[in-house]
Amino acid sequence: MAIDLTCPVPLLGADKILLAHGGGGRLTHQLIETVFLPAFSNPTILSRHDGGVFPVNGTQLAITTDCYVVNPIVFPGGTIGDLAVNGTVNDLAMCGARPLALSAAFILEEGLPMEILRTIVTSMESAARAANVPIVTGDTKVVDKGKADAMFINTTGVGVVVAPKPVGPDRVRPGDAVLVSGELGAHGITILSVRGGLDFEGDVTSDTAPLWPAVQTLFEADIEVHCLRDLTRGGLSSALNEIASAAGVGITVEEVAIPVSEAVRSACELLGLDPLYVANEGRFVAFVPEHDAERALEVLRSDAVSAQAVRAGNVHSDSPGIVTVRSRIGGHRVLDMLSGEQLPRIC
């Protein structure tokens, strides 16, 4: 049985930044709501989406940004470089936007071997080519030895929104089906096992992948997509909680329906982690109306990255803002937002 990850942490009045403020869970949410949103108050940022969407001469543009601080910078299945490209491509995809161009900015620690930088840059170029998006501008800063951890990368993406209607939490409705695009937890368990020097059976590797091709198939098939969210920091649980809260709806998922590989499941049991809280870098959740649910699954399964898509649950009007999971043995439990810090520096 997974341990309870909702153990108490200081939630209010924290006067210093904690690792958990970057964990994607409750403290991140609180930091955004109490520090960033009140300052940067404008309609776009207040939509609380994965990216900002705004019109330019009749075209809807999306912009999204992420800093990558993953440790280690090279891991089974990827590097900080392809993670940085895929992650930003994916955030654009979650806005229903086709990626147009990326920027790449580096903070390098003095003394970083040039060969490592070349390896990372090469992996970024491969990922950008795979996602068919050019890296059009960049920046490099160097800080003194000991003032950064090898390297950090920011990627920011600009895309054109192709979704015929805005995709976002405010379009989620009771009756919507909740689709999960594939097996959960591989990225987080990979990073954790490398950091801990653990050797898990089954060779878990990161799921980092570009999600735009899968998302594009939904729009090309005229699926009525209400909301999309990638399952990064905080995993499925954080994504569903954010959406339930923003949309004012209840969400129930079936534990038995959610795909988790045997290797990830074993690792999670050993480590006392719940795979629903573990970060993914190539998985997303889609909210579609009931009448499109089966067709959406078929379409998703036609793309390699979402070949194992499933229907994981549904949206309802009971208990607004609350996410519940029906366990394998039939009981219900509340799937709370991650409170503390599960896996720091996972992306």
Added chain:
Amino acid sequence: MAIDLTCPVPLLGADKILLAHGGGGRLTHQLIETVFLPAFSNPTILSRHDGGVFPVNGTQLAITTDCYVVNPIVFPGGTIGDLAVNGTVNDLAMCGARPLALSAAFILEEGLPMEILRTIVTSMESAARAANVPIVTGDTKVVDKGKADAMFINTTGVGVVVAPKPVGPDRVRPGDAVLVSGELGAHGITILSVRGGLDFEGDVTSDTAPLWPAVQTLFEADIEVHCLRDLTRGGLSSALNEIASAAGVGITVEEVAIPVSEAVRSACELLGLDPLYVANEGRFVAFVPEHDAERALEVLRSDAVSAQAVRAGNVHSDSPGIVTVRSRIGGHRVLDMLSGEQLPRIC
């Protein structure tokens, strides 16, 4: 007399990242040319501009990115926050683009006092309001204590190109006038004096400011603007060398024409620095054809931030790729690109 800053440093075959790779001088240039451009090869990035310009449904968009690692994060005249907003607004302006939207991404060190974060965020909001550009999306990561230096910020900006013709080094022609928008060196000397605990007469404060309003006046007056470049890392000398090299032209500036405040000049003499190499965060150089030079100066002087604009020199076809400065006593010297690291972490 300023010391020679072109002292020898290992230029080729560096197998580790040095602080000078982030200094904006020759090693930065070399890193870009040998590591980044060969990997991220596309027509936009190969234009070697301050930002990438690309078309979307008939609109020319510009995107530009910068990480800010300035130390200290609060200094006379500004903070890392307004520097991050102004710097990216300015890079858009240098592409002839009106800023539309910014993203803001934070890397925070565990333990950072929340009050400091609030101060920085507030200064960003003020700078964004002053530049009339919304911050529409963001990201926060936290790294363990000792793995970053208080905070780093990335801002990335998207703008609409309003310049009727592309602005860039490839449009610089022999005969162009070289205009400098105001007094040089205040930002770099401010940071250096705070870091060194120095107390310079005249209270030098950072010149951080948004440059779009001044640039906009040029386009509104139908000035034929060939190239714009802000004078950040590496100062005027790096900007002119990059442009001379990219345009295949010679540039000569008059030392006596270049405005430097008495306080900055004294500080530079004391520290053995040449103000032409010192970073600015609210100054730029404009290349315009001779027939527009006087009118461009008048227009620039109508905006507060460029009220002290001067004509500093001219472009010619002698010695392509070389920048020379005619000294106060009439001799010529080559103004080389900064070779080593003058002032690390200036922005």
